[in-house]
Every structure is written in C-alpha cells, then in structure tokens.
Amino acid sequence: xxxxxxxxSTRGFATAxxxxxxxxxxxxxxxxxxxxxxxxxxxxxxxxxxxxxxxxLLRDPLSLGDWLVPIGTSMFLHGGWAHLVGNMLFLWVFGRxxxxxxxxxxxxxxxxLAGLAASQAQVLAAPLSQMPMIGASGAVAGVLGAYLLLFPxxxxxxxxxxxxxPLFFDxxxxxxxxxxxxxxxxxGTLWSLSPLAAQAGGVAWWAHVGGFLAGAAIxxxxxxxxxxxxxxxxxxxxxxxxxxxxxxxxxxxRF
Numbered sequence: 001x002x003x004x005x006x007x008x009s010t011r012g013f014a015t016a017x018x019x020x021x022x023x024x025x026x027x028x029x030x031x032x033x034x035x036x037x038x039x040x041x042x043x044x045x046x047x048x049x050x051x052x053x054x055x056x057l058l059r060d061p062l063s064l065g066d067w068l069v070p071i072g073t074s075m076f077l078h079g080g081w082a083h084l085v086g087n088m089l090f091l092w093v094f095g096r097x098x099x100x101x102x103x104x105x106x107x108x109x110x111x112x113l114a115g116l117a118a119s120q121a122q123v124l125a126a127p128l129s130q131m132p133m134i135g136a137s138g139a140v141a142g143v144l145g146a147y148l149l150l151f152p153x154x155x156x157x158x159x160x161x162x163x164x165x166p167l168f169f170d171x172x173x174x175x176x177x178x179x180x181x182x183x184x185x186x187x188g189t190l191w192s193l194s195p196l197a198a199q200a201g202g203v204a205w206w207a208h209v210g211g212f213l214a215g216a217a218i219x220x221x222x223x224x225x226x227x228x229x230x231x232x233x234x235x236x237x238x239x240x241x242x243x244x245x246x247x248x249x250x251x252x253x254r255f
Contacts, residue, residue, distance in 0.1 A: 047132030114142020121210020142215030
C-alpha cells in the first residue's frame with residue numbers, strides 16, 4: 001500500500017518539505033550521472049558506515065568529519081528510483097501536515113534529529129557492519145512517528161494495486177502507521193537474529209525503528225515545552241496590568 005494523501009488540512013506552501021525533496025532528487029540525479037567506480041567511491045565516502053563510526057568514536061571522537069558528517073550526507077543518497085520515490089512519497093504525504101503544525105524551522109530540526117537517532121540505532125544494532133547506509137528513510141520515519149502522535153485520529157488515502165487496477169481507500173493513520181512500525185520492528189528483529197547481519201546489506205530496519213521512536217519523543221518534548229510556555233504566559237496575563245489587551249501570542253503547534 002502506498003500513501004497518497006492525508007486528510008489533515010494544511011495552509012500555505014510546505015517550504016521545508018519541498019526543499020528536502022528537491023535536495024534528495026538533485027543528489028540522486030547527480031548519483032546516476034556517475035560511472036560505477038565513482039558512485040561506489042561516493043557512497044563509501046558519504047554513506048554512513050557503522051564500523052567506521054565505531055572506530056572513530058573509540059579512537060578519535062573529535063574527528064567529526066570522519067563519523068558525524070557522513071551521517072548527514074547519507075540522508076541525501078539513495079540506492080535507486082524505488083528507494084527515492086518511496087521515501088519522498090512518504091515525506092510529502094506526512095511531512096506537509098507536520099510542517100504546517102510545527103513551522104518550517106522546528107520541522108527541519110525534528111527531521112535532522114530523527115535522522116541522527118536513526119543512524120545511531122543502526123550502529124547499535126550492527127556496530128561492526130561495513131555496509132554503507134544511505135537514504136532518508138530514518139529521518140522520514142521520524143516524521144511518521146511525530147505525525148502519528150499529533151494526528152492520531154486522521155486518515156490516509158492509500159493506493160492498493162491489484163494487478164493493473166489501482167484501488168484507493170481511506171484507512172486510519174493509527175492503523176496504517178501502526179502496522180508500518182510493527183513491520184519494521186519484526187523485520188529488524190529477524191535481521192538481528194541472522195548470523196550474517198553485520199555483513200548483510202538490504203534495509204536498515206533498526207534505523208526505521210529508531211527514527212520513528214525519536215520523532216515521537218521529539219514531538220512530546222516540543223508539546224511539553226510549548227505547554228509550559230503557554231501556562232507561563234497565561235499566569236503573566238493574570239498578574240500584569242493591561243496584559244489582557246494583547247493576549248498570549250499565537251503558536252504554530254496546537255495540541
């Protein structure tokens with residue numbers, strides 16, 4: 001099943017979401033223009049390799065260019081058209097609603113932190129793996145986790161292809177994203193039980209799980225912080241003379 005749209009209403013243009021998609025597409029177009037040996041070198045240099053990160057964290061943690069920079073650059077590399085289109089479709093469907101609620105700056109911060117957490121989840125799962133990890137799916141998983149907590153009662157229109165016939169129907173976001181998360185958790189567990197997990201390529205399941213949980217945790221933090229700020233402003237309104245004339249300032253996030 002492929003998500004097509006969310007029923008959460010948005011206002012304005014999702015600038016940050018569109019920017020992220022544009023950067024990912026441009027990076028992929030650059031990739032496919034490279035000869036095979038240059039592409040391998042690109043992925044080996046700018047992809048996130050758990051064994052390399054483990055080595056530098058133990059030997060030289062201040063060498064940020066050797067372990068931290070690849071975490072960021074790996075989020076804009078993809079292994080094929082299907083990999084790219086799938087990630088960008090999920091980002092567009094769920095990212096627009098999340099950005100409209102959080103604002104562009106907070107949305108980008110959540111995206112980046114979720115991507116960082118996702119990569120570290122994969123490192124913890126296979127610290128000696130020498131397979132480069134690339135793709136935006138960890139950060140996108142963070143968007144999904146945050147979306148689920150913000151809009152648990154929303155619905156998603158999905159496409160379910162049956163041979164050559166596309167079927168469209170609405171499903172609750174809680175069901176769609178809940179099943180998606182359980183699939184990642186189940187597949188990650190099976191992957192970890194494999195004796196060849198550290199050497200195997202394929203999908204970084206634990207990055208998906210880690211990104212999803214990080215996105216959910218970040219949105220809880222944002223919600224609690226904004227709630228405290230609002231309570232402080234309401235107390236100020238009751239104690240400062242004339243403060244009622246202006247009222248509390250507006251928020252991008254509503255819970």
